[in-house]
Amino acid sequence: MQKGFAKSIPSLILPVLVLIASLGGVVLLQLPRANEDKSSLTQEEALKEEQQKRLRLNILEQLPTFGYNNLLANWIFLDFIQYYGDGPARNLTGNTLSGDYFASVINKDPRFVGAYFILAPATSLFGGDPLRSIALMDEGLEYLTPQTDLAYQIWIYKAIDETLFLGDYETAQRSYEIGANWALYHDTDQARNAARRAQETAAFLATNPDGRLVQASAWMGVYTNARDDQTRELALKKMEQLGAEVIITPSRITVRMPEEE
Numbered sequence: 001m002q003k004g005f006a007k008s009i010p011s012l013i014l015p016v017l018v019l020i021a022s023l024g025g026v027v028l029l030q031l032p033r034a035n036e037d038k039s040s041l042t043q044e045e046a047l048k049e050e051q052q053k054r055l056r057l058n059i060l061e062q063l064p065t066f067g068y069n070n071l072l073a074n075w076i077f078l079d080f081i082q083y084y085g086d087g088p089a090r091n092l093t094g095n096t097l098s099g100d101y102f103a104s105v106i107n108k109d110p111r112f113v114g115a116y117f118i119l120a121p122a123t124s125l126f127g128g129d130p131l132r133s134i135a136l137m138d139e140g141l142e143y144l145t146p147q148t149d150l151a152y153q154i155w156i157y158k159a160i161d162e163t164l165f166l167g168d169y170e171t172a173q174r175s176y177e178i179g180a181n182w183a184l185y186h187d188t189d190q191a192r193n194a195a196r197r198a199q200e201t202a203a204f205l206a207t208n209p210d211g212r213l214v215q216a217s218a219w220m221g222v223y224t225n226a227r228d229d230q231t232r233e234l235a236l237k238k239m240e241q242l243g244a245e246v247i248i249t250p251s252r253i254t255v256r257m258p259e260e261e
Helices: 002-028 043-062 069-084 087-093 098-108 113-126 130-141 151-166 169-183 189-205 211-225 229-241
Strands: 245-248 253-256
Touching (some): 043 069, 043 098, 069 087, 098 113, 113 130, 113 229, 151 189, 151 211, 189 211, 211 229, 211 253, 229 245
């Protein structure tokens, strides 16, 4: 028994070692610029770097996974975080690869719930491709259940995109309702609060409200659910552009719209 198990060890370890070695080779593609000062980065350099990112992403997508798809999905996501957080380069090239990173992660591991919360807004808000963001969330949700931890929030992110970018309040209302129902499967304060807010928003959309109120409500949802400062800052700016007064305290955010004259 023990001898048989010992003989099986090489067959278990070899695929992992091959995958790690392959990932190590991909890392070498990015080492020369890892500690480079970006303050004097030119657009030509940024575009060249973006092409290298695209090439590396293509390589990562084609690597054999040997059943370790989740490991590769995590690696792609970490590569995206480096890409997304490179402010000087993104100011010059935009976030054009965000949707590609999102698609790659979903393709490798659609159950990687935490990745949606960065990749979805990066694709819709900053990558300018809300239709793709919604489609990828739809694709990933096919693999999730109400019992999946935090999966209910994906429905809420989807509803926000449907509100802000499609103006499809009926579909957004349904997404909020599903998100609320999924949240009720989880016995936590966070889930209960999310369910309440989603139910309230769905009911609000059912009243066919004023468009500015809908937009302000959706941007407040973006702010509340944001996982990064860049998204929060954008949401705050958008609410203020709508004429909203935004009051932020440690415990809550309140948005007041001016009354119509």
